[in-house]
Amino acid sequence: MRGAKTMWRSDFPKDTNPARFFLFSSKPHIVPAVISIVAVVIAGTLASSIPYVFKLIADAGAALATGGSFDALFFACAMYVLFLLLAKALWRVSGFAGMRWSNGARATARQTLSSYVTLHSRNYFSNRFAGSIANKISHATSGMHDIVDLTLWNFLELFVSIIVSFIIAFFVSPLIAFIFLGWVIVATALNVYFVRKRVPLSAYVQRVETKLTGMTVDLLSNITAMQEYARRTFEINRIEEVIEERRRAGIRNWSYGEYVLIINNVLQFLFGSIMLFIAISLMRTGVLSLGDIVLVITIIFRIEGHLQSLGSNINKVSNTWGEIQESLREIIEPHEMPDSTGATELMVSKAEIRFEGVSFSYGDIGVFGNLNLIIQSGERVGVVGRSGAGKSTLMRVLLHHHDVTNGKITIDGTDISKVTQESLRRAISVVPQEPLLFHRSISENIAYGKPDATQKEITEAARLAEAHEFIERLPGGYDSLVGERGVKLSGGERQRIAIARAILKNAPILFMDEATSALDSESEVAIQQALSELMKGKTVIAIAHRLSTLREMDRIIVLDQGSIVESGTHEELVKAKGVYSELWNHQAGGFLQDVLV
Ligand SMILES: Nc1ncnc2c1ncn2[C@@H]1O[C@H](COP(=O)(O)OP(=O)(O)OP(=O)(O)O)[C@@H](O)[C@H]1O
Ligand SMILES: [Mg+2]
Known part of the structure; x- marks a missing residue:
């Protein structure tokens, strides 16, 4: 090819x-x-x-x-x-x-x-x-x-x-x-x-x-x-x-x-x-x-x-x-982000991610200044923070959509700006904040990260993502077309398709940006099971506003104005009485499972 x-x-x-x-x-x-x-x-x-x-x-x-x-x-x-x-x-x-x-x-x-x-x-x-x-x-x-x-x-x-x-x-x-x-x-x-x-x-x-x-x-x-x-x-x-x-x-x-x-x-x-x-x-x-x-x-x-x-x-x-x-x-504007000359293929073994003194801004709008973060191999990190804190941007710079202004990001010690963007992105599965779908069949959308997937694998991924049932109910089943950008599906259905897509891609690093924000509590509980399976053996970064979804994480970091202001497990952070505990108190009682903590 x-x-x-x-x-x-x-x-x-x-x-x-x-x-x-x-x-x-x-x-x-x-x-x-x-x-x-x-x-x-x-x-x-x-x-x-x-x-x-x-x-x-x-x-x-x-x-x-x-x-x-x-x-x-x-x-x-x-x-x-x-x-x-x-x-x-x-x-x-x-x-x-x-x-x-x-x-x-x-x-x-x-x-x-x-x-x-x-x-x-x-x-x-x-x-x-x-x-x-x-x-x-x-x-x-x-x-x-x-x-x-x-x-x-x-x-x-x-x-x-x-x-x-x-x-x-x-x-x-x-x-x-x-x-x-x-x-x-x-x-x-x-x-x-x-x-x-x-x-x-x-x-x-x-x-x-x-x-x-x-x-x-x-x-x-x-x-x-x-x-x-x-x-x-x-x-x-x-x-x-x-x-x-x-x-x-x-x-x-x-x-x-x-x-x-x-x-x-x-x-x-x-x-x-x-x-x-x-x-x-x-x-x-x-x-x-x-x-x-x-x-x-x-x-x-x-x-x-x-x-x-x-x-x-x-x-x-x-x-x-x-x-x-x-x-x-x-x-014919020059490509803003070409692969650096002599870029190599990224080889991922442990999937350890490091942000070393990273600064980044969108033009004049500063997002990160000297961000340091080490995510161990196989660690699951939850990211919380106010809207606009820079959570999604963290994902974008890790995917090398933008060059950082200072510092570097490494995966297994390799600077991501020195590897081809294709090889970098092959190593990361993303469930984005607002998943958009191609106006193609559901099967094609799910198999996007693994084009040679069999129908059995596709169905299995959909089952794990709690999507199988609603897909079966569609008139065309897995062959249904989803409309421009996926408008014929509900927000929660689109999210489940995106999760199925990530499950099938099965990359060593998983990045979820509000992956379950549009789901009702019941589907979310059901899907958490699948996500736990999906996260096994992977390095995970999960962003969530609904804090209850992050309880399984090994560590939670709180981003505020582009800096990490708190870091620890859910229990530690609740006890610390800082930003996280404040957010948690606001949300407690709002969701059934939160009250059960
Ligand atoms: N393409 C862009 N160009 C300029 N500024 C941007 C761009 N994308 C995001 N921003 C700004 O960068 C800041 C961080 O945005 P980001 O999307 O990372 O926030 P977030 O923490 O994910 O917020 P939310 O919880 O609402 O998703 C915001 O102030 C936003 O307005
Ligand atoms: Mg965001």
């Missing part, structure tokens, strides 16, 4: 320049890319030569009146059919090859970005919306498709048409050819000028659109609050204001496009008239034939169509370009 880091090729440019990313994504698809480009160039040349064939037809037709041969007309018509046939066939070749290039580049881009983004740190994801990252990946990848589409079948075709038309026109009349060239240059320059002026308008439309999507997502995620607080009218009005803003911005942006079209039409009228006028004058002096007039008219007709859409195509490509750049800027 390929390791996560080899999922993208080593030549991944990791820079935000859309051109370089496009070249990178196209590289594996070079064969269809070259075939489609060659096909477009030849087909474009043939199609642009058709005005010349029309000239031949018209001249041969005119010659008939003066006794010319019918063969010449027949020959010219046959040439037209042949050119048409060949050009059409080559357009389809370009279609078949181009779609391989376009879909291939899109796939390479998505594969690379999806793989790259999964190596970002927890911090990266805490600062961004998952939906927005997914959107950025989609924009960058569909951008690859749009660029192939626009360059191949618009810009390249236009470029070929201009060159070929210019050459043909040049042989008829250099003067007409240069006026034609003047038209192309003026039209291109004006289109580019107006596109640039339009950029802020388009960007504004994009911004309002993003705002609208963001508001809709925010509203839908909080739909229960809206319903329960009866604020529907308020929400609808709030969103309607932005919808109106989007409507007006859309009209302004589009109107601009219409003005550019008018300018293009005026140019076409002006230059087309001049070219025709000169052609007719030259015909009067006998320099040009009827066929030449037909040729000039057909060129004007053909090129006008292309130039007409030049403005909107440049606009499209500049929007796409901006979107790709914006997306890459967000995704």
Whole structure:
């Protein structure tokens, strides 16, 4: 199996320049890319030569009146059919090859970005919306498709048409050819000028659109609050204001496009008239034939169509370009927490954990300052403390989601910052504070830490976690899907699935963050049994607000503002009359089993 880091090729440019990313994504698809480009160039040349064939037809037709041969007309018509046939066939070749290039580049881009983004740190994801990252990946990848589409079948075709038309026109009349060239240059320059002026308008439309999507997502995620607080009218009005803003911005942006079209039409009228006028004058002096007039008219007709859409195509490509750049800027940030160079695989034998003078802060928010803690091999340590004391953070730094600012954390004497994060995390089972589940079957969710687990093992783990019964009651049993983030399950059911997952993973270190907080007392008592089994022979850190759940622990530590203020067994701490005993007194009587102490 390929390791996560080899999922993208080593030549991944990791820079935000859309051109370089496009070249990178196209590289594996070079064969269809070259075939489609060659096909477009030849087909474009043939199609642009058709005005010349029309000239031949018209001249041969005119010659008939003066006794010319019918063969010449027949020959010219046959040439037209042949050119048409060949050009059409080559357009389809370009279609078949181009779609391989376009879909291939899109796939390479998505594969690379999806793989790259999964190596970002927890911090990266805490600062961004998952939906927005997914959107950025989609924009960058569909951008690859749009660029192939626009360059191949618009810009390249236009470029070929201009060159070929210019050459043909040049042989008829250099003067007409240069006026034609003047038209192309003026039209291109004006289109580019107006596109640039339009950029802020388009960007504004994009911004309002993003705002609208963001508001809709925010509203839908909080739909229960809206319903329960009866604020529907308020929400609808709030969103309607932005919808109106989007409507007006859309009209302004589009109107601009219409003005550019008018300018293009005026140019076409002006230059087309001049070219025709000169052609007719030259015909009067006998320099040009009827066929030449037909040729000039057909060129004007053909090129006008292309130039007409030049403005909107440049606009499209500049929007796409901006979107790709914006997306890459967000995704291709350097990984905040790469494995250190020469990182080794963590080997765990005793599973002894040491925090040695550890300091840590989230930006400016200090959490730990000089934290020292030794957890012996096989020791079970309970962690209590007020909300925000840093309990979950203790787990995050141990899992190396964040680098500590000072000091070090070791497992069996090895500094965890010197080992690969994968090997570290393989050694630790986590039951998180708010377990989220994949929208996959229950079986897959339970087996997440042991992908090769048999159904029997999965069921056994679920049984131990007191989850088997409720899973069996679900319509699909172990194959049931649990909804996005597991929303179709109750909080307690999600916790039991998370416990089953940890049981099955069976790692030497177990970290439980409020693992049973959402369970009723009865289930909790039942599950304590399973947890005792699970904890056997493992080094355990268990965080709990409900102190009764920690009574089995070998030691309990009390965290306050990132320092350990008390440490000892439950009995010792109750006697010590400190923070713990105060917390305990608050809770005593609140739970049946607490009273039984
Ligand atoms: N990603 C983050 N960025 C910035 N600050 C954070 C982040 N996560 C947590 N904090 C802050 O760090 C402090 C410790 O948070 P932590 O989650 O460790 O608390 P806790 O002891 O687990 O609390 P609780 O009992 O409520 O779960 C809190 O003040 C919290 O606001
Ligand atoms: Mg917490």
